[in-house]
Amino acid sequence: MSWHPHLWHPTTQVATSPVPLQVRRARGCELELADGRRLIDAISSWWVTLHGHAEPSIAASIARQAQQLEQVIFANFSHQPAEQLATRLSALTGLQRLFFSDNGSTAIEVALKIAWQWWTNQGQSRQQLIAFDGAYHGDTFGAMAVGERSLFTAPYEPLLFEVCRIAWPHTSWGDATVEAREQQALSQLEQALRTPTAAVILEPLLQGASGMRLVRPAYVRAVAERVQASGALLIADEVMTGFGRTGALFACQKAGVQPDLMALSKGLTGGFLPMGVTMASERLYQGFIGNKAELTFFHGHSFTANPLGCAAALASLDLLQNQPERYQQFEPRHSPLLEVLAQHPRVVRPRCLGTIAAFDVKAGDDGYLNPVGKQLQRLCLEMGVYLRPLGNTVYLLPPLCISDEQLQRCYDALNRALDQLA
Numbered sequence: 001m002s003w004h005p006h007l008w009h010p011t012t013q014v015a016t017s018p019v020p021l022q023v024r025r026a027r028g029c030e031l032e033l034a035d036g037r038r039l040i041d042a043i044s045s046w047w048v049t050l051h052g053h054a055e056p057s058i059a060a061s062i063a064r065q066a067q068q069l070e071q072v073i074f075a076n077f078s079h080q081p082a083e084q085l086a087t088r089l090s091a092l093t094g095l096q097r098l099f100f101s102d103n104g105s106t107a108i109e110v111a112l113k114i115a116w117q118w119w120t121n122q123g124q125s126r127q128q129l130i131a132f133d134g135a136y137h138g139d140t141f142g143a144m145a146v147g148e149r150s151l152f153t154a155p156y157e158p159l160l161f162e163v164c165r166i167a168w169p170h171t172s173w174g175d176a177t178v179e180a181r182e183q184q185a186l187s188q189l190e191q192a193l194r195t196p197t198a199a200v201i202l203e204p205l206l207q208g209a210s211g212m213r214l215v216r217p218a219y220v221r222a223v224a225e226r227v228q229a230s231g232a233l234l235i236a237d238e239v240m241t242g243f244g245r246t247g248a249l250f251a252c253q254k255a256g257v258q259p260d261l262m263a264l265s266k267g268l269t270g271g272f273l274p275m276g277v278t279m280a281s282e283r284l285y286q287g288f289i290g291n292k293a294e295l296t297f298f299h300g301h302s303f304t305a306n307p308l309g310c311a312a313a314l315a316s317l318d319l320l321q322n323q324p325e326r327y328q329q330f331e332p333r334h335s336p337l338l339e340v341l342a343q344h345p346r347v348v349r350p351r352c353l354g355t356i357a358a359f360d361v362k363a364g365d366d367g368y369l370n371p372v373g374k375q376l377q378r379l380c381l382e383m384g385v386y387l388r389p390l391g392n393t394v395y396l397l398p399p400l401c402i403s404d405e406q407l408q409r410c411y412d413a414l415n416r417a418l419d420q421l422a
């Protein structure tokens with residue numbers, strides 16, 4: 001096997017990475033490789049495959065839509081799948097307006113631009129944006145700017161706009177220090193909000209890419225109260241946490257928070273098609289209406305409201321609404337297995353939220369460049385389980401269809417791989 005002469009893979013250093021595995025097909029939780037091997041996709045293919053690969057009702061919905069209307073320009077035209085999706089997501093999120101884009105990063109760009117321009121349209125100057133340590137909001141420039149500055153963003157540093165940063169008091173089982181850290185972070189936020197602030201952006205309850213870093217719902221609530229009391233807009237990045245991943249349909253609901261803007265993608269189409277949406281309150285929408293052209297939100301993508309993506313999203317919502325117990329009752333499936341794994345001497349900071357279980361491996365420095373994750377990935381692959389640790393943070397985030405037996409196999413593989421670590 002060798003690298004393809006014409007492809008360029010994402011976030012991959014060719015000099016040090018193994019050649020990508022050839023996938024032939026996928027069903028449910030399993031990827032079937034060209035050589036016949038089967039792997040459990042324990043991370044839902046970068047957190048997108050919500051119900052399972054090739055979920056029949058979503059595949060059928062896309063096929064039906066493809067024969068009806070595959071794509072149409074969304075300026076000057078509208079269509080039923082987009083309208084139905086907007087109506088349903090509006091009812092579910094409490095945010096009346098839906099703006100389409102193509103992925104999680106663009107959903108964030110749209111949220112930032114709406115927030116910024118809304119203040120401009122009001123004739124008010126609020127020049128500060130606030131984000132959190134460890135945040136990840138995507139790889140486009142605006143999304144990088146509000147994300148944590150890291151190895152990923154270093155080459156672009158001169159091009160990234162400035163953001164005020166607040167500590168993220170993440171926690172895990174048995175953490176005795178969290179309350180004090182939350183208080184410190186809240187004081188920092190109060191101080192920062194004394195500067196007129198356009199918007200505050202956060203990943204509610206869980207920062208994904210920086211290492212599955214959980215905060216307590218009460219902290220998210222306390223942040224939202226302070227932000228909203230200051231008049232700043234609250235942007236919830238639910239690209240990863242949305243659609244049941246945290247055990248509630250949206251993490252904001254679990255935290256008891258109503259944001260002004262919400263970015264969604266990944267599980268939106270059940271993981272079938274690339275689509276992002278930014279939900280906005282009616283108050284924000286109204287701020288863009290008027291006779292002056294400059295009030296307009298001049299933003300649009302070629303594939304805005306792609307009907308196939310809408311059809312997939314509608315079918316995915318049907319599944320979520322018909323079987324809410326599949327995400328609501330996932331955490332009790334993880335917890336006992338994680339409790340056992342947490343006894344392993346290499347496991348520290350076990351944590352669990354809805355469909356997501358994570359821990360850190362005691363092995364040198366914490367962080368993305370810690371090689372232990374790659375070692376564990378290799379060992380688990382040999383046992384038929386596909387993982388993609390974030391440095392020394394290991395997590396399981398499987399599709400909802402995973403069986404108890406498959407989930408047990410993931411934990412068993414991890415246990416054995418941890419034993420085999422040098």
Ligand SMILES: Cc1ncc(COP(=O)(O)O)c(C=O)c1O
Pocket residue numbers: 103104105106108136137138139203208209237238239240241265266
């Ligand atoms: C919280 C969060 N926001 C935004 C993004 C960016 O989404 P995309 O990769 O679809 O651009 C991600 C991707 O992992 C994410 O986890």
